[in-house]
Amino acid sequence: MAIRPDEIGNRLRAYRIGQGLSAEQVAERLGISRAAVYRIEGGEVVKVETLERLAALLSTTLASLLGAGVEYYASSVSYFERMRQLEEQCDQVVAHFPPMSYLLTSENYSAFLRKTLIEALPSYEAESCRACSEIEQIVSILDERKALRDRRRLSVINFVALPEIERWLKIGVVGRFDLPASEVARRRRVARAEVEHLLGIIEREPMGIQIGIINEILPNMAFQLFRVSDRTLVGLSPFRLGGDLPNIKTGVAMVTEDKQPVQLYENIANEIWSRAAKGATAASLLRAALERSAI
CATH class of the missing domain: 3.30.870 (Endonuclease; Chain A)
Structure with missing residues (x-):
């Protein structure tokens, strides 16, 4: 199954909204810019290390964020x-x-x-x-x-x-x-x-x-x-x-x-x-x- 950056961005947004976090709050906790968060949600390719940190922040797993198998x-x-x-x-x-x-x-x-x-x-x-x-x-x-x-x-x-x-x-x-x-x-x-x-x-x-x-x-x-x-x-x-x-x-x-x-x-x-x-x-x-x- 191909990994699609646009789908990663969609999942990130869904998990973020479910956690009650704004893009600004995610950016602050990860030490990146708000614009970077929006770019990731918009489908920009991002390093696996950043995705791992995002998954931990949003109480999910890297596999779910990637859509590798099942999203929970x-x-x-x-x-x-x-x-x-x-x-x-x-x-x-x-x-x-x-x-x-x-x-x-x-x-x-x-x-x-x-x-x-x-x-x-x-x-x-x-x-x-x-x-x-x-x-x-x-x-x-x-x-x-x-x-x-x-x-x-x-x-x-x-x-x-x-x-x-x-x-x-x-x-x-x-x-x-x-x-x-x-x-x-x-x-x-x-x-x-x-x-x-x-x-x-x-x-x-x-x-x-x-x-x-x-x-x-x-x-x-x-x-x-x-x-x-x-x-x-x-x-x-x-x-x-x-x-x-x-x-x-x-x-x-x-x-x-x-x-x-x-x-x-x-x-x-x-x-x-x-x-x-x-x-x-x-x-x-x-x-x-x-x-x-x-x-």
Whole structure:
């Protein structure tokens, strides 16, 4: 696998953002100029010794920074930024990110997502400025991804598990279970609005978006295939944004273009797609779920 300086720069930026460090702070700690940090992030070739020091500073490994094998991300901020970078390059994404890909949510959803992420903070971090700042970063990156998809007309294939949708309709867009009944009812309406938005996409059949509804439980681990002209990468994530209580705090996500895991997930994607309902059948399944939730 060829080592690409531009990809090293992208990974460096993702790890740096995840550590909450500015380019100035990285430069100061390494004893180099801020301009040098930006040049490295921009894809300039750099000495291995410098990369080793960067990896140590950013709590990662030289192998992950080089993309040699697997890139590991213990920060959800880093992982979502890496997803944004890959979507900026790729031609198509195949996503299983329950309950549905953020790329296909409505413009109103980000405000409620922000609320749920704050609600889900553990008590020891509820008043933390850093925790709230990370949430703002995550929502900003997610919205950048959505704007990028619209701008590039990125092809998206999204697998949606019907049981996940039905659970979301019952639970609502919430970050914890002790909300007042009136607020829970409001959040259920928000979930309903998002499912109706997804239904509208299926019925409009916009170019570049394919949605498959599958009436079975899919793996808890979210995965996404990033298909570029000359390669495919797979990203695996324990981080959750909805469908159940969100988790952006704990877990290790990974990205790799190694042949075996990519092929295994390509096989999974092909199998799921072959069983999934599409078009009018998919719309009928979603509409029935909405009717059941209204009872």
